[in-house]
Amino acid sequence: MRSSERRASERFPVVIDVVVIVDGSERHAAELRDVGSDGVGLVLTTDKICLEDGASATIEFDASSGIGSPLSGHFRVKPAPVSYRPNTRSAGFCIDPICRSSLEAIMHQCSAASLAPSEEIGFLRAWNMLNVTERAMLKDSLEKIGTISADAAKIVGNLMIDPNCSAIRLLHFMKVFLRVLRANSGVPAFHVLEEAFDVYRIEHSLEDTHKDRLIKYELGSSRLASV
């Protein structure tokens, strides 16, 4: 496969907050979920509009994303999977040729060191809320920890793939981890991780509890009662 063909097939999972402008005036909050050479994937925050296949729109980026140029193009919308919920929130977005260089710049930004080490949506959302320096520090440390031992690799893997970790909880933890990391330069990365867990437990564990998955353990009594 030639490098240009390989490049053409690449898609990078991301979460970037954007505003979608439809019909030149309607503004809707959305998330960019992936970026590829032929366009981007979008998920609208609400289902208050009905996306139409082929409709033109513009995507604007927040200044904090570091992406300056808006993207213009048109939606590629699949038919709604169920008739009782016709408004689909997710769509593909084909980029106009005039925006090709902007898309290339976004792909370059997504494919370099700032590419998230996980594709789990909560992790990606938290990652999106870090700046470039924080991402590089975190990625480097997590990679180092993952090579220390099987147990360390398991702990890091759990952090990246656990769907029970909401983005805001992960963000709390990432910020704590980075704070401890900065205050302990030269300390082995796994010790930093353990210290970060301790600080997180004190500062956030109770506040974050209600985002954990509820266990329906009480069903045990109803099962017994029905015997």
Place this chain on the structure above:
Amino acid sequence: MSLDPLASRAFRLKVVKGWVSHASPRLSPEDLINDAFEGIDGSLNNFRAAVAARPEKPFLGPSERDLVWCCPSEDFQKVGNTGLELLRALGTSWRDEDVVELSYPISVVEAVYKPCAIVAGANPSFRHTPVEEEFGRTIGGLREMIHLPLSVVDALVDGASLREWVGK
């Protein structure tokens, strides 16, 4: 008999003795604990009264600011018979100690949760949270769950019990 599912936690014997160190002169801490182990009528109430007499309320977690880690009681029953086997199953670093199991109806807590990877990582004994399972897992393979802080007194309701796990 209560149909409530029970949650269990393991404590060092010396910790449980500390809970009842303000026992009345009529019953020593050892008497209170042994009576509760044997399930003598009224023993749980006596034990509870002694815990309530402490000036500082003990909690099931390390403090009143900590989440409580516990297991479904039926998982404890599947472990062998000695405290050593229980400690291995839990994955604690304690060794050769007498252990007390406090089991309490899960209805005394608002809800139990599967801890996320971050919360589990903060406890060296409970670091594995399999994505595909409803519960987390201890290092030793027991199902585990967490709930909000709960005092020992509040856990000692009807249906609660104490069980002795001898170290060796």
